[in-house]
Amino acid sequence: MRYERAELMTGMVQEGLQALAEGRHGDPFSMLGQHQYGDLTVVRTLLPGALSVSVIESDTGRVMAELEPIHDVGIFAGLVGGPAPYRLRIEWPDAVQETEDPYSFSPLLGELDLHLISQGTHYELGRTLGAIPMEIDGVSGVRFSVWAPNAQRVSVVGDFNAWDGRRNPMRLRPQAGIWELLIPRLTHGERYKFELLDSHGHLSPQRADPVARSSEAAPSTASIVASSRPFRWHDADWMERQAQDRSRDGAMSVYEVHLGSWVRISEEGNRSLDWVELSQRLIPYAQSLGFTHIEMLPIMEHPFGGSWGYQPLGLFAPTGRHGTPEDFAYFVDRCHQAGIGVILDWVPAHFPTDVWGLARFDGTALYEHSDPREGFHKDWNTLIYNLGRNEVKGFLIASALEWLEHFHVDALRVDAVASMLYRDYSRNEGEWVPNQYGGRENLESVEFFKHLNSIIHERCPHAFTVAEESTAWPGVTKKPEDGGLGFDFKWNMGWMHDTLHYVSDDPVYRKYEHGGMTFGMIYAYSERFMLPISHDEVVHGKGSMLGKMPGDRWQKLANLRAYYGFMWGHPGKKLLFMGCEIGQESEWDHDASVVWDLLDRPEHAGIQFLIRDLNRLYATEPALQFSDVHPEGFEWAVADDAENSVYGMLRSSQDRSSHMLVMSNMTPVPRYGYRVGVPEDGRWEVVLNTDAAIYGGSNFGQMDAWGQRSPQHDKPYSIALDLPPLSTVFLRWLR
Incomplete structure (x- = not known):
């Protein structure tokens, strides 16, 4: 077939040129680049603003053609001698550029x-x-x-x-x-x-x-555009140890941090720390207090700082607020070298509606549900991922793996799981769509979590997952093959609410709320639990942890110390939000720093010392670890003394060679000669007393007690204790 030169130059169809010029052409490769017509070859290119364009043969550097402008928007075309690798030499008003033609390449993805x-x-x-x-x-x-x-x-x-x-x-x-x-x-x-x-x-x-x-x-x-150069890791030993310890039965004490407000530099415009500075300050701090993990509120890129990261749009990118992705990898590497794991909060539940984000990405409800009864969260003014779509599920799972595989993160804490499991979550009648069986369960989310956790455990043996699930959904931490969702741990929101309600009451009324501290043990082993005192408990008018405590200042401080002692003595992994470890008096403010000046006051430094010593005790005592997830290692020593508001927990190691008795007196009244049953005679040594002077207490109580053959609480032996006011005392049995 014979072609006219004008036909070749314009791509046979004039309408196509106009569509290119107007940015409407859906198939630019059909018009641009190098095209063969019989024995003739034409090159076309779209370069608005260019003065002239030449085609240069890649191998020889010779000029194959001077392209002619064929449209005033900046489309150039010209005949070349034949098909050959080439590049373009472009004359701009202020420079000359030489580059290969983007439209000279074959399809890229396989x-x-x-x-x-x-x-x-x-x-x-x-x-x-x-x-x-x-x-x-x-x-x-x-x-x-x-x-x-x-x-x-x-x-x-x-x-x-x-x-x-x-x-x-x-x-x-x-x-x-x-x-x-x-x-x-x-x-x-x-x-x-x-x-x-x-x-x-x-x-x-x-x-x-x-x-x-x-x-x-x-x-x-x-x-x-991120670099594809691999980061040089130095944590191979850490990763191997984590992969081998898949039971997670050991001590786990998590320091939860909002990076933007942990420390701010007031002298430099109240800025937050970058990843390198956090490596130099946060890691040694957490290490000195004995925390095993640092958990960060979401660091995925998010537009609104006031969301604390819980409305992310960049699920594959560490926020630029603290530096580059390489800087973040450096931070994780330094954590692992210091023996500290890294947990990230991860949000697959919803995303914000910002016009430059995912909302109606291609003009349709691509990532979200089209029906607002399924696709819109009124509580948060956010959109809900459509987990019924393969590409969306794959997008979220790939995001999770990006952090675990490429950044060596140790765990993901999945936010707002309950909002994903229930189709009627925070919705009135008529505002939600039942599942195919007419129920309220979100079956797509159930299958997503099972698949997510199965893939993570298969591909990332070093990693674990934690669910923030605030209801009694069964089997959150059971394996998917056993009908569960497959998470490794679940935040125990019920324990947190019940115990905080109890310690917020005036001690004179606590005998009427005695079950608030014991109820959690009824279901403590139905899941693998983490006990969370998180950011949610010290914001939005809830006050600080110290502010929740009743009584005068001495009682507030003693109450808080006693509560922390009870928490560390109770089965379950531990989590504490930043600032709580120093008894911060004010509510958390994401635009301000933790009030570190409080450490100049002995009573606040004392609370910090207490957290340090609780973590050290937890890390070294098998009896405080085994019964975190194994019921045979726990029993109540005292559970029903509502009149005196006294609790006793007996923790034992797997082989019963180690016992720890944890006694809490939740009134400001000392209890003299309080007798409690124990399983062994011999010496019971006080290894931690929250009322000790170093923690800001009155230093009341004895150093040890001796088991006597005097049965009590269905035990063959008993010990007599002087229990300090508003305190928790840990006693170790010595053979």
């Missing part, structure tokens, strides 16, 4: 990648979609790709193309709804977004990359 993405089983999305520096056919650049199956056109925009959506429209891979483009000679550090002509033909606001691995610090919203 068929297997596309299949797995569609099936929701591609668990390396952070290294597949988004912006990936790579080399193709000897040309280095960045491969951009994004899931937007209903968009009519998608372009990548950034500083490299003046944020002009006409310049770099992408190729659609229709079998998976993925748009892709390699832009040569780019590298990591470039800012970018995606510009979409949505399903209705409307130009939407430019979107951040859903799987960006690096982002600008808020309030800026651009994604950043």
